[in-house]
Amino acid sequence: MSDNRKKSRRRRSIDDTPELTPIEKSIAKHLRFQCPTKKGILMGMQVVYFNGTKAVECLTESKWSSITAKALAGESTKDSKHPICFSSKHDAVQMLRKFLDNEMFRRVVKVYKEEKSSSEQTSSNVAGDTSQSNTPRAVRQRKTKSTATNESTTTTTTAKDDDSKEKDKGKKKKFKFELHDDQTFIDSINEFYVWIYSPTTIKQYIMGALLVIGCIGVCLFPLWPAEVRTGVYYLSMVLASLLGLLLSLAVIKYIIFAGVWLLTMGKIKFWLLPNLTEDVGFIESFIPLYTLDVTTKKKTNKTDEEKKENDEQEITNKKEDLNEENKTTIESNIIGHAESEQDDDDKEKTSRSSSLDEVDDGNKPQKSSDEDFEVLSKDELETK
Numbered sequence: 247m248s249d250n251r252k253k254s255r256r257r258r259s260i261d262d263t264p265e266l267t268p269i270e271k272s273i274a275k276h277l278r279f280q281c282p283t284k285k286g287i288l289m290g291m292q293v294v295y296f297n298g299t300k301a302v303e304c305l306t307e308s309k310w311s312s313i314t315a316k317a318l319a320g321e322s323t324k325d326s327k328h329p330i331c332f333s334s335k336h337d338a339v340q341m342l343r344k345f346l347d348n349e350m351f352r353r354v355v356k357v358y359k360e361e362k363s364s365s366e367q368t369s370s371n372v373a374g375d376t377s378q379s380n381t382p383r384a385v386r387q388r389k390t391k392s393t394a395t396n397e398s399t400t401t402t403t404t405a406k407d408d409d410s411k412e413k414d415k416g417k418k419k420k421f422k423f424e425l426h427d428d429q430t431f432i433d434s435i436n437e438f439y440v441w442i443y444s445p446t447t448i449k450q451y452i453m454g455a456l457l458v459i460g461c462i463g464v465c466l467f468p469l470w471p472a473e474v475r476t477g478v479y480y481l482s483m484v485l486a487s488l489l490g491l492l493l494s495l496a497v498i499k500y501i502i503f504a505g506v507w508l509l510t511m512g513k514i515k516f517w518l519l520p521n522l523t524e525d526v527g528f529i530e531s532f533i534p535l536y537t538l539d540v541t542t543k544k545k546t547n548k549t550d551e552e553k554k555e556n557d558e559q560e561i562t563n564k565k566e567d568l569n570e571e572n573k574t575t576i577e578s579n580i581i582g583h584a585e586s587e588q589d590d591d592d593k594e595k596t597s598r599s600s601s602l603d604e605v606d607d608g609n610k611p612q613k614s615s616d617e618d619f620e621v622l623s624k625d626e627l628e629t630k
Contacts, residue, residue, distance in 0.1 A: 266348060273310060273331065274345055275445050280304055288354060288423040288440055295354065295423065298342075298437040305338040335433065343431045350443035353430065354423040496523055515539040 266274065281304040283294045307314050311332040332338050345351065423440060431439070467475070499518045506516045517537045521530060 264344075266344075269310075269329065269331065270341070270344070273305070273308070273341065274350055274443060276308055277301060277304055277345075278441060278443055278445065279447070280308070283441070286421070286423050286440070288425075293423070293440045295438050295440045296351075298432055298434050298439065301342055301439070302335055302338045302433050305332055305341060306335060308332070311338075339431060339433050345443075346429060346431050346439075351439045351441050353426040353428070354438050354440050355426050356421050356438060357424050359420045492522070495519060499523075513541050 281296050281301050283296045286293055286295050305311060309328040310330060312330045313333065313335075331341070346353070423438070431437075467478075470478075495518075499522060502518055503516060506514055515538070519532060519535065520537050521533065524531065
């Protein structure tokens with residue numbers, strides 16, 4: 247039900263829009279072919295788009311405007327065939343909004359192709375480093391040297407990314423169009439509109455008439471004079487031979503490339519007429535005549551050296567990690583031996599103190615027994 251209501255509203259809005267007058271149609275035709283346009287892609291189809299400011303300038307500089315450069319200079323631009331319709335930019339904008347309501351063009355948005363930048367990669371690396379804050383210190387110390395090597399590699403990669411960015415600046419970014427939700431005309435450089443209105447031109451009429459005449463002439467070929475028929479026969483043979491030559495060149499190109507590539511073991515890549523099978527013009531397909539790509543040993547040596555350096559760095563990092571682990575194990579063993587020796591000393595001390603206490607305790611009762619006995623002389627013994 248909601249879809250039907252939306253469709254009915256659209257139909258009412260289209261029906262409510264006033265029809266264009268003959269003068270307005272001629273203005274729209276002038277705008278369609280005189281306004282500077284470019285080609286783009288909308289919903290997988292090639293379309294023609296223009297800029298909002300360019301459209302306003304085109305109308306203000308047209309025959310129906312009183313604010314052209316000639317009029318401002320003081321020259322007379324009055325013409326009975328072309329009445330004045332634009333006395334300001336506001337009038338031109340109102341006319342363009344009327345054209346948009348009549349669905350002559352649509353407002354669109356440029357959507358560029360997304361590419362992962364180096365800044366996003368660095369942010370991901372930073373996020374990974376913050377996650378390491380929860381790890382213990384011993385693990386962090388092991389990873390410090392590996393991170394240092396990674397930082398050196400990242401600096402080289404960032405330098406390469408900067409060079410690639412400078413190269414990409416010269417290249418045009420790929421984009422496509424999508425329909426805007428708010429279909430209103432705005433006089434701005436950053437607002438783009440796609441043409442739907444495509445009136446038939448005089449050239450199209452002429453081309454259609456010539457095609458019809460040509461078809462009728464081919465059908466009447468038996469009625470042609472004998473000399474004309476022989477001329478057409480030789481001309482067709484020439485065209486067929488040219489077509490066969492182009493096809494044979496396309497095959498020979500790949501045969502030569504394969505032969506050179508196999509003989510040189512992939513070091514030389516030779517292309518004869520590289521643009522022959524590309525989507526370019528007839529003359530551009532023969533330019534350049536050939537391309538030669540030679541892979542020198544320097545590049546291979548550089549890559550081998552880089553690989554060796556990376557392997558050596560990995561080996562040194564592994565050795566350092568092993569040394570650190572051995573050091574930690576040795577230190578732990580030393581600490582364990584020291585603690586065990588201290589425990590043994592403490593035990594000996596305690597045993598010695600306990601033995602001394604026992605000896606003292608054994609001597610005390612002897613003294614008491616000695617004190618109980620009395621010393622007697624010989625006379626006392628004799629008397630007793």
